[in-house]
Amino acid sequence: MVENIGATARAMMNCSLGDLRLVDPRDPWPLSNTLQERMDATSAGATDILKNTTLYPTTEAGVGDLNSVYALTARTRDMAKEMLTPRAAIAEIHAKIQAGEKIGLMFGPERTGLINEDLACAEKLIGIPANPEFSSFNLAQSVLIMGYEWFTTAQSRPSEAQSSRALNYGKTRPATKAEVFHLFEHLERELEEGGFFTSPEMKPAMTQNLRNAILRAELTEQEVRTWHGMITALAQGPKKPRNQHG
Amino acid sequence: MVENIGATARAMMNCSLGDLRLVDPRDPWPLSNTLQERMDATSAGATDILKNTTLYPTTEAGVGDLNSVYALTARTRDMAKEMLTPRAAIAEIHAKIQAGEKIGLMFGPERTGLINEDLACAEKLIGIPANPEFSSFNLAQSVLIMGYEWFTTAQSRPSEAQSSRALNYGKTRPATKAEVFHLFEHLERELEEGGFFTSPEMKPAMTQNLRNAILRAELTEQEVRTWHGMITALAQGPKKPRNQHG
Numbered sequence: 460m461v462e463n464i465g466a467t468a469r470a471m472m473n474c475s476l477g478d479l480r481l482v483d484p485r486d487p488w489p490l491s492n493t494l495q496e497r498m499d500a501t502s503a504g505a506t507d508i509l510k511n512t513t514l515y516p517t518t519e520a521g522v523g524d525l526n527s528v529y530a531l532t533a534r535t536r537d538m539a540k541e542m543l544t545p546r547a548a549i550a551e552i553h554a555k556i557q558a559g560e561k562i563g564l565m566f567g568p569e570r571t572g573l574i575n576e577d578l579a580c581a582e583k584l585i586g587i588p589a590n591p592e593f594s595s596f597n598l599a600q601s602v603l604i605m606g607y608e609w610f611t612t613a614q615s616r617p618s619e620a621q622s623s624r625a626l627n628y629g630k631t632r633p634a635t636k637a638e639v640f641h642l643f644e645h646l647e648r649e650l651e652e653g654g655f656f657t658s659p660e661m662k663p664a665m666t667q668n669l670r671n672a673i674l675r676a677e678l679t680e681q682e683v684r685t686w687h688g689m690i691t692a693l694a695q696g697p698k699k700p701r702n703q704h705g
Numbered sequence: 706m707v708e709n710i711g712a713t714a715r716a717m718m719n720c721s722l723g724d725l726r727l728v729d730p731r732d733p734w735p736l737s738n739t740l741q742e743r744m745d746a747t748s749a750g751a752t753d754i755l756k757n758t759t760l761y762p763t764t765e766a767g768v769g770d771l772n773s774v775y776a777l778t779a780r781t782r783d784m785a786k787e788m789l790t791p792r793a794a795i796a797e798i799h800a801k802i803q804a805g806e807k808i809g810l811m812f813g814p815e816r817t818g819l820i821n822e823d824l825a826c827a828e829k830l831i832g833i834p835a836n837p838e839f840s841s842f843n844l845a846q847s848v849l850i851m852g853y854e855w856f857t858t859a860q861s862r863p864s865e866a867q868s869s870r871a872l873n874y875g876k877t878r879p880a881t882k883a884e885v886f887h888l889f890e891h892l893e894r895e896l897e898e899g900g901f902f903t904s905p906e907m908k909p910a911m912t913q914n915l916r917n918a919i920l921r922a923e924l925t926e927q928e929v930r931t932w933h934g935m936i937t938a939l940a941q942g943p944k945k946p947r948n949q950h951g
Contacts, residue, residue, distance in 0.1 A: 470846065475836040505839065539925060546857070588857050593718040593751065600716065603846055604853050611792070611834050646935075653942025655935055668931060676922040685914065689892075689901055693939035696899025 461486060461494045465501030466599030472505035474606025479512045482521045488514055518577045523637035526560040530581035531601050532573055533594055539671045542584045549608040560633050564605055569597050579667050582674045631681035638683045643670055645687055649694040707740045711747030712845035718751035720852025725758045728767045734760055764823045772806035776827035777847050778819055779840050788830045795854040810851055815843045877927035884929045889916055891933055895940040
């Protein structure tokens with residue numbers, strides 16, 4: 460809803476967050492005049508954010524240039540991903556940004572939240588602590604809480620975060636999401652050819668589990684290249700005796 | 706505005722805050738049906754809070770039974786009152802409540818904020834850290850930030866560390882080091898056969914880099930088994946055309 464997008468822009472501007480990306484919004488952009496006015500009204504003047512909003516057809520496209528993504532969700536949905544509080548996540552994110560990484564926060568629409576396919580693009584999950592009887596936050600509320608943590612952390616602890624989670628990257632750099640997605644495709648293509656996905660119904664779950672584990676590794680660009688080489692070597696190597704005789 | 710009151714009730718319910726008091730609201734209560742519906746819609750179901758809302762003609766009347774009051778304001782307005790961050794204020798408030806006190810948070814209307822006469826009823830002031838270029842929060846935003854601090858402090862002092870870093874393991878468990886080492890051996894054996902390690906001198910460094918990346922994934926026992934299957938599938942799959950003709 461455009462009101463929710465306007466309120467989100469306001470919360471972002473309150474908290475000095477800059478880059479709003481929308482994936483396949485309900486109402487087609489550019490908006491009609493009526494919708495534009497409703498959005499601008501709830502933004503309370505945060506029009507710079509709205510003007511610079513970018514649109515993407517898919518979640519994958521929206522995160523391609525980032526190094527890692529944290530997804531807001533109320534439930535873990537049995538995903539093998541780390542679930543952090545907003546405060547713990549923001550501390551990590553500050554450290555990564557200071558190390559030169561580009562990080563995204565991913566929020567879902569009001570009623571449905573993020574679907575598993577979206578969550579599969581994220582390295583980690585964030586759960587906002589809430590009354591278990593009434594735990595659903597809307598988009599603008601979630602953005603405000605993350606923005607608030609972002610702003611207060613940015614202000615109050617400049618260097619403590621620095622120490623905590625930054626890898627030593629040497630001459631390489633964290634891989635972009637697009638590079639990692641490309642690695643997934645390579646791996647899954649070879650696994651398909653190798654008969655790894657024994658039943659088609661199981662393939663989506665198996666793929667998702669593999670992707671989750673690899674995302675947790677937060678590969679560098681060099682490692683992604685190495686892994687491509689590794690997959691190729693495995694797939695092109697000499698056939699195994701068992702196979703040759705079987 | 707009734708929408709702002711509804712959104713406030715939602716934020717209070719999200720954060721387990723209970724007692725909403727209104728001082729001289731713009732629209733006369735009980736509300737007309739239309740206004741009631743607009744308020745209920747933005748409350749997203751937090752109707753218990755709205756039903757139990759109490760009305761007061763003046764600020765003084767509204768805070769009479771409390772032991773102390775903290776007022777939200779963007780500026781100190783040269784008041785000789787202590788100005789706290791939300792986090793510091795909530796820490797104090799928790800301590801006071803544990804000592805049996807009744808404490809109130811006071812919020813102003815959207816455009817004007819609290820006037821000096823209201824602030825005069827408060828012991829201390831709270832300022833929400835914000836972008837100095839865009840620092841105005843609406844009622845529901847301010848309530849959400851205070852509620853979030855309230856809820857996280859109430860809940861997470863003992864368990865924040867606990868909650869933050871644990872994966873959701875479901876039916877599996879973290880792999881043992883021995884299981885992961887065994888996986889390394891399997892992978893490296895197949896890579897060796899596939900001609901991945903082009904120069905023997907480079908092998909130790911390449912192996913170490915691979916191991917580092919996989920260790921960062923902190924695999925589960927189930928994932929280790931899946932990865933064994935994946936390596937086997939890759940290594941035993943049909944030969945690639947390039948290899949067959951090369």
